[in-house]
Amino acid sequence: MKTCDADIERKLLLTALQHKKPEARNYILANCTPEDFGAEECAEIRARMNVLMRSGKDLGDIAIFRSDPTLSEEAQEALACGRGSIRAASKMSQRKIKRMVQVIQDYRKIRSLYENAQIITDLCTQQYTEETIQQAEAALMEAVKALREDRGKKVTHFGRGRSEAEIKAWLRNQMRPEKNRFVPTGLPHLDKHLTGWRRGDLVVISAPRGGGKTAMLLQMVISQFRAGFNVGIASLEMDEDQLVER
Structure with a gap:
């Protein structure tokens, strides 16, 4: 369940980073905290971010993401020093982007309930x-x-x-x-x-x-x-x- 959740978040966020409009990327990055990303996922994200940085486009979204306090140390380091050459290209509407954010948030709520239930189960003796x-x-x-x-x-x-x-x-x-x-x-x-x-x-x-x-x-x-x-x-x-x- 947790692996599936992280995989969905990764795919949706990578798609959002391809979006042409800076405000759409800002919306995604301000509402998503991919705390479950591993080294491979961070490598893909930082590659797309480097493309955006070199393109001279609005860097507000990148600043929001890189300053996210919920990211692990590994993710912070990967985003700070990564390199990549993946092109950014997407025609998704902002409405669909916002819907993706809602999906991510729903999955995060489900994961939170699931993890809390496991904690309660461990606490309860017979x-x-x-x-x-x-x-x-x-x-x-x-x-x-x-x-x-x-x-x-x-x-x-x-x-x-x-x-x-x-x-x-x-x-x-x-x-x-x-x-x-x-x-x-x-x-x-x-x-x-x-x-x-x-x-x-x-x-x-x-x-x-x-x-x-x-x-x-x-x-x-x-x-x-x-x-x-x-x-x-x-x-x-x-x-x-x-x-x-x-």
Whole structure:
């Protein structure tokens, strides 16, 4: 995953460096930090940069890239002393260039989540995980008990009794930028390592059969639902009727 990500960043950035318009190259280099580039990738980048420098074109983009503090020492040295003779030629539109930047940023977010998940997995011992699951089960039972005692509330389909205009207004309200916030998972021990979930997150819970996956999942769902989020649940083990019952 990480190798694929770095390879995509390298190819997109090299393409951007070929762009004729200085402002397009400026945009790319100001928004991309290829911290995962190795020696071979840096050699290609510095070669294209040297062509741009010798051509007398706008050097603002090169300055931005070379002063990037996130580059490794190897990359900094390669960019400072490299030589090359690759011609710069591209007819890509600035709109497509900006789209490439978005792709790079999306891949970087995915890689960050993946690496954080690995860190959390390494931190969680078997005993620690079991304690977290037990706490999730206890919190879930308390929530179920509270729902059973509150006989005054009725559960109905979201769209029942609402007009199309009312539903669209609700959706617009939910999609406002301020709604894009983090929500606690409902599990204190897990929240110590995470900031919570956000709209559109995909959460995968894996454990042996009977390991408390459903209990943990439902506790997270309850926390999301209380915060006004719609949540979809899918189980790879139990059928739909059993999942609804749980």
